[in-house]
Amino acid sequence: MTKPTEHQLNLINDVIQEFKFERVHIAMTALDWKWIARIDAITNNSMAIPTIARLKQSATQLLINSIKSGCAASGGFTAKYFNSNEEPESFMLSFVVEEYDTWNDD
Numbered sequence: 001m002t003k004p005t006e007h008q009l010n011l012i013n014d015v016i017q018e019f020k021f022e023r024v025h026i027a028m029t030a031l032d033w034k035w036i037a038r039i040d041a042i043t044n045n046s047m048a049i050p051t052i053a054r055l056k057q058s059a060t061q062l063l064i065n066s067i068k069s070g071c072a073a074s075g076g077f078t079a080k081y082f083n084s085n086e087e088p089e090s091f092m093l094s095f096v097v098e099e100y101d102t103w104n105d106d
Contacts, residue, residue, distance in 0.1 A: 002064070002067045004067055007089070008067060008089070011089065011091050012060060012063045012064065012091060015059075015091050015093050016056055016059060016060055016063075019059065019093050021052045021055045021059075024055055024076070024095045025050075025055065028049050028076075029049055032049070033049065033076065034047040034048055034049055035047070035048070035050045035075055037050075050075075058074065058075060058077065059077050059079065059093055062077050062078075062079035063079045063081070063093060065079070066079040066091065067081050070082075076095050076096055077094070077095055077096075078094045078095075079092070079093050080092040080093075
């Protein structure tokens, strides 16, 4: 696992503070979009709409994971990391409900 620098953690914290997780929670509630809440061997998987705290925790981990590969996605979130010689280091977080592209359309 890639350990983020202090600068990267500051950038990630900025993303988490500015991102509108309340909007994501409203959309997930309206769509009844559930994540695994708890894995239980007896009752199988418990599903629930994630709390805002869990959304923030998941987004933070995806942003950290994106440092290694440039992009990480799960549960509707997409986290991207940009680091080039021409531009300052940056992160992007999005929550996608619907998407379509023809990039790999046969």
